[in-house]
Amino acid sequence: MIETAPPPLDYDPFDYRQHDDPYPVYRRLRDEAPVFHNSRYDFYALSRYDDCQRAVRDFKTFTSAQGTSLEELKAQVELLINTDPPVHSRLRHLTAGLFTPARVAPLEAAVRDMARALIAPHLAAGRIDIIDDFAARLPMAIICRLLGFRREDEDLLRGWTDTVVHRDEGVFAMPDEGMQATLKLYDYFNAELADRARGASREDIIGLLMAAQAEGRIDHQGVLGYIYILSIAGNETTTKLIGNMCYQLHRHPDQFAEVLADRSLISGLVEETMRFDGPTQMMARTTTRDVALHDRVIPAGKKVALIFTSGNRDERHYEHAERFDVHRNPRDHLGFGGGLHACLGAALARLEARVAMEELLSTLGYFAVEEEGLARMHSPNVRGFTHLLVRFVAR
Ligand code: HEM
Incomplete structure (x- = not known):
């Protein structure tokens, strides 16, 4: 028998084929090239657990200040996610207290009501698009409520944030539509801020940021950036997590039956999906000095993908590690990143994901995914579905 050599190892998060199933490439990266250089776009990639953990904890060597996308940072407003201390500490401190598990816990009833309201119209048909009808709407509704946006604007905002994270195949830059959507978001936020400046202060996140601005703790651009990052981060990833959880249940029918029979396993399902098929595939950093690692040197000033x-x-x-297991309950996974930039909204995401699954499972029961109806979003950072149709016994 003639043995064929494996194809050359290539990690290209702008290649749509890798979005379908990036995991075989990741395995090869970990084993064959733990410090990988993509010469097409001139960036490096770290793929092992310990290396990612070390990098997120060493902001002096792996800075976020040059942006956390692989593409060049275009001149834009200051974003929490793209800063290092001391700026990062000042910005994060402004809202950190709002997103602790204790502060988000009282939102549970609202998340549940919203989930039920979204599922109800589909029960008679026995068919629902888990993303389009449900998961895309739930987190956006909650973050809009926290920010203080009008309910009728949720679809508009969601459309723009979806466009911002999309990348065209093989294009190492944000498409024009993404730039336009970014500008529309900033216009919308500016109009909202101007509107509020004329009225009484309100007790929501925008109200809190405006009060901080009045005290000189953040400037106008900083407020815009904050609203921008919360609108995007608070929406895209949680939507994809809910879809990925449903898909993994479908791929693992034994565990699907177990979770249906014992809903206390849902928290384990959330954590294991975050580990095994988390929505945030990678975030980038830039080296501030030469870094010697695994017999290679990453020169100073290079973008590094932390996968x-x-x-x-x-x-x-x-x-x-390649086995999905809802009993594993990993709490040290990298799904929410780590170090200083560890996800601000992790407690909220966990709550939304758990309640979403509790409601889906208790109302739909067992469901079957229509494989032919699956469609993926395309982004180097976020992985998940845009359509995930399921069938269940109509109620
Ligand atoms: C399943 C859902 C989510 C996932 C997978 C996720 C993932 C992540 C990851 C990996 C990071 C680290 C970024 C880095 O290291 O550069 C991060 C940061 C962040 N996330 Fe999330 N996130 C989720 C939900 C949310 C929600 C609901 C919010 C909104 C409240 C949010 C707000 C943020 C913010 C503001 C940051 C930046 C924190 C900083 O730079 O200090 N995320 N997220």
């Missing part, structure tokens, strides 16, 4: 979902499947860290 969190590869680290999450690293056999050096997790036993049977």
